[in-house]
Structure formats: C-alpha cells, structure tokens
Amino acid sequence: MTPIAMNNAMRAAALAGLIALIGLAACAGPQARMADEPSALRQEAAAQTLKGERDFARGRYDKALAHIDEALRLLRAVEDIDGTALLILNRAAVLIELGRLKEAMEAAAEVHGAGHVPYPPALRARAAFIMGRASLGLGGYDDAAIGAERALDICRTGRTAGSACHDEALYMNLKARALFLKGAYEDAAITSETALKGMPRGDAGREAANALRTRADALFALMRHAEALALYGRALEIDKLLGLPGKIALDLLGMGDAAMALGDSDSARAYYIRALEVSRSAGEQAAARRALEALR
Amino acid sequence: MRLMREQDPRFLGLERKIGLFIILAAMAVALLVVSIGIEKDVFTRKTLIYLHSDSGSGFTKGQPVLFKGFKIGKISDVRLTDMGVVEVELEIADKHMKWLRADSRARVEKEMLIGDSVIAITPGSAHMPQLEDGSIIAFDREREIEELAKNVLGEARDVVRGIHEIIVYFNDPKGDFKTMMASLNRLSRDLETTRGNMDRALLGIGDASHTIAQDVDALASDIQTKTLPALTSLIEELDRRAKETEAITTSLGGELPALISNADAAISDLRAVLGEARTAAPLLPDALEQGTETMREAEGFMKTLRGHWLLGGGGTPEDGSRPLEVDSHDANSP
Numbered sequence: 012m013t014p015i016a017m018n019n020a021m022r023a024a025a026l027a028g029l030i031a032l033i034g035l036a037a038c039a040g041p042q043a044r045m046a047d048e049p050s051a052l053r054q055e056a057a058a059q060t061l062k063g064e065r066d067f068a069r070g071r072y073d074k075a076l077a078h079i080d081e082a083l084r085l086l087r088a089v090e091d092i093d094g095t096a097l098l099i100l101n102r103a104a105v106l107i108e109l110g111r112l113k114e115a116m117e118a119a120a121e122v123h124g125a126g127h128v129p130y131p132p133a134l135r136a137r138a139a140f141i142m143g144r145a146s147l148g149l150g151g152y153d154d155a156a157i158g159a160e161r162a163l164d165i166c167r168t169g170r171t172a173g174s175a176c177h178d179e180a181l182y183m184n185l186k187a188r189a190l191f192l193k194g195a196y197e198d199a200a201i202t203s204e205t206a207l208k209g210m211p212r213g214d215a216g217r218e219a220a221n222a223l224r225t226r227a228d229a230l231f232a233l234m235r236h237a238e239a240l241a242l243y244g245r246a247l248e249i250d251k252l253l254g255l256p257g258k259i260a261l262d263l264l265g266m267g268d269a270a271m272a273l274g275d276s277d278s279a280r281a282y283y284i285r286a287l288e289v290s291r292s293a294g295e296q297a298a299a300r301r302a303l304e305a306l307r
Numbered sequence: 308m309r310l311m312r313e314q315d316p317r318f319l320g321l322e323r324k325i326g327l328f329i330i331l332a333a334m335a336v337a338l339l340v341v342s343i344g345i346e347k348d349v350f351t352r353k354t355l356i357y358l359h360s361d362s363g364s365g366f367t368k369g370q371p372v373l374f375k376g377f378k379i380g381k382i383s384d385v386r387l388t389d390m391g392v393v394e395v396e397l398e399i400a401d402k403h404m405k406w407l408r409a410d411s412r413a414r415v416e417k418e419m420l421i422g423d424s425v426i427a428i429t430p431g432s433a434h435m436p437q438l439e440d441g442s443i444i445a446f447d448r449e450r451e452i453e454e455l456a457k458n459v460l461g462e463a464r465d466v467v468r469g470i471h472e473i474i475v476y477f478n479d480p481k482g483d484f485k486t487m488m489a490s491l492n493r494l495s496r497d498l499e500t501t502r503g504n505m506d507r508a509l510l511g512i513g514d515a516s517h518t519i520a521q522d523v524d525a526l527a528s529d530i531q532t533k534t535l536p537a538l539t540s541l542i543e544e545l546d547r548r549a550k551e552t553e554a555i556t557t558s559l560g561g562e563l564p565a566l567i568s569n570a571d572a573a574i575s576d577l578r579a580v581l582g583e584a585r586t587a588a589p590l591l592p593d594a595l596e597q598g599t600e601t602m603r604e605a606e607g608f609m610k611t612l613r614g615h616w617l618l619g620g621g622g623t624p625e626d627g628s629r630p631l632e633v634d635s636h637d638a639n640s641p
Contacts, residue, residue, distance in 0.1 A: 184635035
C-alpha cells in the first residue's frame with residue numbers, strides 16, 4: 012500500500028470511528044429528547060455547530076458561516092426553536108466579522124422582532140445588542156445607542172424575572188461607544204466607568220479593554236489628557252495579553268495623542284511609530300494611515 | 308735831396324715790398340670773408356616766409372629749417388604780433404623754394420628726440436602752387452616731451468587705477484576669487500584625505516591579498532603534503548583490490564553467466580521496490596504525522612461534542628450559553 016493510500020485509510024477509519032461513537036453516545040445519552048431520526052439530525056447539527064464555533068475562533072469566518080448555515084437548516088428541520096435562535100445570533104456574529112452588517116442586522120431582527128415566539132430574554136437581549144452593534148458599524152450611532160439601551164432593558168427585566176443575563180457589561184460598552192461617537196463625551200465616560208465596575212475585579216478580557224479605551228477616548232475629548240493616557244496604557248496591557256493587533260494599534264495611537272496633548276512630543280512620536288509598526292504588521296490599513304498622518 | 312743813401316740790400320725797395328704784402332693780405336682777408344660769406348649763405352638769395360604759432364617756445368633765431376633732413380634755411384626772427392600771435396620769420400634759400408608748396412606744413416622736431424629743435428617742412432603736393440615771398444606756411448606744433456610725458460602719466464594713472472581695482476577685487480575676502488580659492492583649498496585638503504583613505508584601502512587590499520596568498524600557499528602545501536599522499540595510497544589500495552577482484556573473476560569465470568542472469572532478475576526486482584520506496588519515502592513522515600493529528604483532532608472533537616448543548620451536555624440556549632463573541636468596539640470606527 013502506498014503511503015497516500017495508507018493516509019486515506021487512516022482518515023476513513025477515524026471518520027468511521029467518529030460516526031460509530033456518535034451513534035453510541037446518542038443511544039446511551041440519558042437526555043436524548045428526539046427519536047432516532049431527529050437525534051441523528053441533532054447530532055449532525057451539533058457537529059456542524061461545533062465546527063462553526065471552531066472556525067470562528069480561528070478566524071475562518073467563511074467556513075464558520077457555512078457550518079452554521081448547515082446546522083441551522085438541520086435544526087429548523089427538527090423545530091428546535093431555542094437552538095435555532097442561538098444559531099441565528101451566532102450567524103449574525105459571523106456576518107459582523109465578515110463586514111456584512113445589514114445582513115447581520117436582518118438576522119438578529121428575526122430573533123428580536125419575533126413577538127409571537129417566546130425566545131428567552133437573554134437571546135432577545137443579545138439580538139438587540141447585535142442590531143445595535145451592526146448600526147454602530149454602519150455609522151448609525153443613535154440606533155446603536157438605542158439597541159444597546161434596549162438590550163440592557165431586556166437583560167435587566169429578564170434578570171428580575173429570574174432569567175440569567177451575563178452580558179450587561181457588553182451592552183454598556185456598546186452604549187458607551189455609541190455615546191462617544193455621538194459626541195456625548197461626559198455620558199460616554201460615565202457609562203464606560205459603569206461597565207468597568209460591572210466586570211469582575213481584575214478582568215482582563217476584551218470588553219474590559221474596550222471599556223478602558225472608550226473611557227480614555229471620552230476623557231481625551233474632555234481635555235483630561237493625563238487620565239486618558241493612563242487608561243490607554245491599561246487597555247494596551249490587556250490587548251497585548253489577548254494578542255489583538257488592531258486594538259493595540261488603537262491604544263498606541265491614543266497614547267500618542269494624549270502625550271502630544273501633554274506636550275511630550277518625543278513620547279508621542281515613539282507611540283505613533285509603534286502604532287505604525289503594529290498596524291503595518293497586522294495589515295490594519297486604517298490605523299496605519301492614522302499613524303502616518305500623525306507622524307507627518 | 309736825400310740826405311742818406313740806403314746801402315743794405317735788405318732794405319732796398321722796402322716800400323714796394325710792404326705795399327705788396329699789405330695788398331696780398333687784404334686780398335686774403337677778402338677772400339676769407341667771401342668764402343665765409345659763401346659758407347654762411349650770406350650771398351645766397353633768400354625768400355622770407357612766415358609761420359604763426361600760439362606759443363614761441365621751441366623757436367630760436369638761427370634755428371635751422373630742414374626739408375627732408377637737408378638744411379634749406381633758418382629762423383631769422385621770432386616776434387609777437389599785435390594780435391597776440393607769435394610770428395616766426397623763416398629765411399629760405401631761393402633754390403629750395405621750389406619744394407615748398409601751399410599745402411606744405413612746418414613743425415618743430417627734436418633731433419634724436421631730446422636734441423636741439425629744428426623746423427621741419429613737409430613737401431606738399433606737386434600740383435599746389437609754390438610758396439612765394441611773404442607767404443604763411445601752416446604750422447603743426449609737435450608735442451613737447453613734457454607734454455608727452457604728461458599724457459603718458461595720465462594714461463598710466465588710468466592703468467594703475469584699473470590694476471588697483473583688480474587687486475581690490477582679488478583681495479575681497481567675500482569675493483568670488485577668495486571664495487573660489489577657499490573652495491579649492493578645501494577641495495585639495497579633501498583630496499589629500501581621500502588620497503590617504505585610498506592609500507590605506509590599498510594597503511588593506513594589499514594585506515588581504517597577502518593573507519589570501521598565504522592561505523593559498525597553505526592550501527597548496529596541504530594538498531602537497533596530505534591530500535596527494537592520501538590519494539596515492541588510495542589509488543594503491545584500489546589497484547590492489549582490482550587485482551584481487553581480477554583473481555576472483557577468473558575463478559568465477561565459469562559460474563558467471565548463471566550468476567549474472569540471476570543477478571539481473573534480482574536487480575530488476577530491487578529497482579522496482581526501490582522506485583516505489585523512493586516515491587513513498589518523502590510522504591511517509593507527513594502521512595504519519597497527518598494520521599496522528601487526525602486521530603488527535605478526532606479525540607478532541609468527540610470530547611467536546613459529548614458536552615455540546617445540542618446533545619444535552621452542560622449549558623442551555625435559554626441562558627445564551629455558547630454564543631459567539633461579538634466585539635462591542637468597531638475598530639474601523641473613528
């Protein structure tokens with residue numbers, strides 16, 4: 012047998028084993044809700060969903076979308092309403108990453124506006140958030156703020172009713188960002204501070220960095236340059252840990268602007284140069300252009 | 308009555324002798340006077356002509372008048388007229404008047420430049436009428452040496468002034484010349500430096516060449532002392548083995564055809580196997596690695612799938628578990 016044939020045989024054996032294991036798990040699963048035929052569909056849908064989630068984590072958004080679409084098709088076939096809703100929102104998340112913001116908004120609206128279907132509050136809140144987030148990308152800052160506000164209302168109302176809502180800080184971040192972009196700097200600073208306070212102490216996640224950055228932007232606009240510089244520095248530390256070059260470049264640009272406003276042109280120049288290097292390495296064209304303009 | 312009779316013969320006829328002597332002497336003096344007079348042109352018929360000048364300097368009585376270097380007359384008088392003009396009277400021998408024409412011109416010349424002044428007259432044109440007694444001849448005053456010197460001095464002053472301006476131009480520290488000289492100086496210094504650098508570079512190249520030459524020598528020496536002897540001994544060894552092989556070959560002479568045909572078959576088989584192995588060999592490590600990776604992925608996938616919410620493992624859609632994360636901050640926004 013040639014090595015290639017051996018390789019193919021190994022792959023076939025692995026797939027066969029997988030399918031067999033899936034079949035065993037389905038038979039032995041204590042919480043199997045469907046009959047054999049639906050169970051196989053659920054299993055396939057689960058596998059597709061999992062693949063979509065993995066592709067999303069690796070930045071392979073086109074493949075992720077394809078897997079989620081397949082999973083959706085399968086779940087719609089078995090009328091798994093809640094699963095369908097979550098997959099729709101996941102699909103909207105992938106569309107946002109792909110820059111297809113209007114489609115993302117339409118997808119989220121299917122969950123948010125479906126009054127006849129009793130989706131859980133967490134899912135509806137997430138739908139409102141995604142619609143607001145899509146509006147933010149499309150330049151509709153008022154709509155973005157409204158979407159964030161709506162998400163917060165649903166989230167808090169749902170919590171009161173006993174449902175879980177874990178993403179309040181995320182929705183506040185969106186609201187703060189929308190307020191900043193609208194020019195309401197004071198409100199943006201306050202909202203982002205509230206979002207930070209709502210996060211676990213020592214949170215080093217992406218949204219913590221977002222909150223810090225938004226608050227720094229607002230304080231910079233309010234001429235509180237020294238505080239802004241410190242917050243940009245904290246956001247930079249988190250973004251560097253997370254390995255997000257686009258955010259790192261934004262943080263460095265903010266630090267450069269703050270340093271320049273404080274009269275430290277040497278430090279400002281150093282920050283701009285770092286921002287340029289990071290953005291060029293990461294292919295972040297917009298940030299690179301901003302850095303070049305700042306250096307001129 | 309004569310009281311005394313002269314008896315000395317020396318005194319006989321003395322009165323006649325004295326008279327004769329006086330007559331002869333007088334004749335000699337007369338002759339002398341006449342010859343002097345002839346010499347001095349006293350008996351020459353002369354014509355008087357005049358010239359007018361605004362200055363009497365350079366004219367003296369008796370001053371010669373020359374025509375083409377020959378004396379033809381002299382100045383007989385220099386006087387100032389009532390009009391304030393200097394009139395110079397020239398006595399010209401009649402025989403020479405034929406040379407003087409109405410367009411002849413007189414001028415004062417210095418013999419040998421600094422010698423005595425003379426009056427020189429130019430010939431004039433042949434078709435012009437001859438000057439007559441009392442005519443006025445045109446006069447061109449030649450410039451005196453002092454006047455010439457003044458003119459030269461004036462021109463020399465201009466020249467000196469020009470030279471001074473040139474010197475000032477050249478001496479101007481901010482002028483083109485000084486600036487150019489400074490640049491040339493800098494250039495020559497830089498050339499010196501460049502030349503020094505080139506010399507050092509050449510020395511370096513020389514040193515490097517020397518080092519390379521030494522290395523080449525060492526290499527040649529190694530080849531000579533080590534490589535060649537090793538090759539020689541290798542050749543000898545091969546030669547020995549060739550001889551042994553020849554001996555073996557001879558002994559196998561009879562069995563060789565059969566052996567060869569068997570070996571041919573074996574070689575063909577071996578070639579086929581080797582060909583396949585050669586093709587597969589590079590892929591073997593990759594195939595093994597891919598197989599291992601696939602198994603590992605399958606294990607991980609199965610583990611996660613077992614816990615997936617769609618299959619009833621932890622987390623439910625109601626609480627929004629396992630949603631894909633959406634960044635609240637759009638990096639492309641301002």
